[in-house]
Amino acid sequence: MKEGFRQAMAWLHTWAGLIFGWLLFAIFLTGTLAYFKDEITHWMQPEVQAHPLDDARSLSVAQDYLQKVAPTAARWFITLPDSRDPGLSVMWQDKVDPGKRGNFIQKTLDPVSGQAVEARESMGGDFFYRFHFQLQMPYPWGRWLSTIAAMVMFVALITGIITHKKIFKDFFTFRPRKGQRSWLDGHNAVGVLVLPFHLMITYSSLVIFMSMVMPAPIVASYGNDTRAFFNDVFPATNNAPALGQPGQLLSLLPMYEQARAQWAGGHVGRLAVNNPSDVNASVNLFRASSDRVVHDFGSTVSFNGNTGELLRVSAEQSLPAAIGGSFYGLHMGHFAGPVLRWLYFICGLAGTAMIGTGLVIWLGKRQLKHAKSGVMPFELRLVEVLNIASMSGLLIAIAAFFWANRLLPVGFAERSDWEVQAFFIAWSLSLLHAILRRGRQGWVEQLSFAALLFAAIPLLNALTTSQHLGASLATGDWVMAGFDLTCLASGVFLAWAAWKMQHRKAPQPKTERAPPLRLKPEAN
């Protein structure tokens, strides 16, 4: 009975993992890149220069600019630069239409000169962030598909734990250069050792989309008035309406300092000024999400813009909100400093590797049976093509996205869309290539090409911008330099992988009989 149960779980693990593996690989890899969302954006918009942070200067620069450019706007938004995102972003809305979003005009300012920076149009790292849960599909289909993928991932994790018989005995075991055995060892090692991260990231993704996945409790307490639910979760800042009398907005700096004092030295992430030219102007300061692990959507301090009077300090989070907020915070990792952010990134890569090795194992086991005849049945060939295109093809697509950013002319129409197009064109071409080439060659050629693309990125950057490695290292722009160096390292790693693939012994049926290689049906 016990064995039967484990067999059933192994079956589920195998097939759930296969069907959603390709999609999950893409979600995990792009989601991992999204941990460096701001850093990627900085590289993709090199016109935005990094300066030492000075909030007081940034605030006065932003206020002066908005006062000059949009004095009669209905709302201003100011996002202060931080160590990851050097741009000072200002946004305004001329008129507020209830029930409608949009009409926003956004500019990125240089926090020292106060001039608007004419940065190239690009989605930057936001593309990976959006893709990893929207999958470039129209709302809400992409979110649904990625949420279903997350549920399957959760099932695959649980069934994987049940299927893995010797979790503690094999805890430290990794035996390389043993073909199929090594792949299974590697799959188990990255799965078990980084399991807390896998469980956290998968479960929290379901919590983030809970209103979509599990609407029953919300419907039960709020009826069909889902608006009321969101108003409770994301408390709106109920500000006084404009009176229509002109007023004089005070300097924002004292309010900024008062807000920080309220938060015991916490940081201000964003400011919103309502009706800046009115006598009833109000200023809301939102706390930076990098301050705490537990995410709080509504941590604000509000002031009257004309008198500077403190109007309201948001209440502490309720316990359920804090629990939801901690899942959200843990998933996003906004609070992570450079070291912890890298650890997050490595954990994400481990998750990606776990999915990738799983796909390789599925195919490898079944290929062994056909190694003698040399003819692969259609379904195995299909899996092979999808494996190549979804893994090495995705790497090529990511590199193509970065290349397009540097090669498309700055003034090109719909430039940012074309960067995204380049990503998908490269991905489709890699699928075509995988169909045309035989398995091993497909892998080697695509991995080598991806290696070349990534390794050449520092060179490309040096040729097309003035912020090459020599300059960025000298000025201490670690984000820019780190991006170049990471691409170089990825290129070297992919070249090594291609080399390994080229020189790997062909899977021989003989190895199946070798004594240490008992292929058990545990992860069938």
Added chain:
Amino acid sequence: MLLALLMCYAGFTALCLSTDRHHGELLHSKPSPRRRIALRVIGWLLLTVSIWPAVAVAGWGLGLVEWCAVLMLSALLLVLLLPYRPRLALLLAGVGLLASPVAAFATF
């Protein structure tokens, strides 16, 4: 975070050495039952106690997250080093143990 990392890595190395298979691979002998128990106790103790430096520096919320990250990554590092550079894996644990008082002194 450094001190927690050193302690976690040393702790996992001790737990790894407490198994017959890895003790044989790394030190070419079978551990005596007493040694096995001692290694196991030391390993679990180091892993548990390593929560303290992480939490003491960064507070409970961030500290626990950092501790989890360090726990996972130190185990991953050890497992990847073992087949390729077994001597280095042991050496790192030794150096880590020696360096941890220095790291403790530097943080507190």
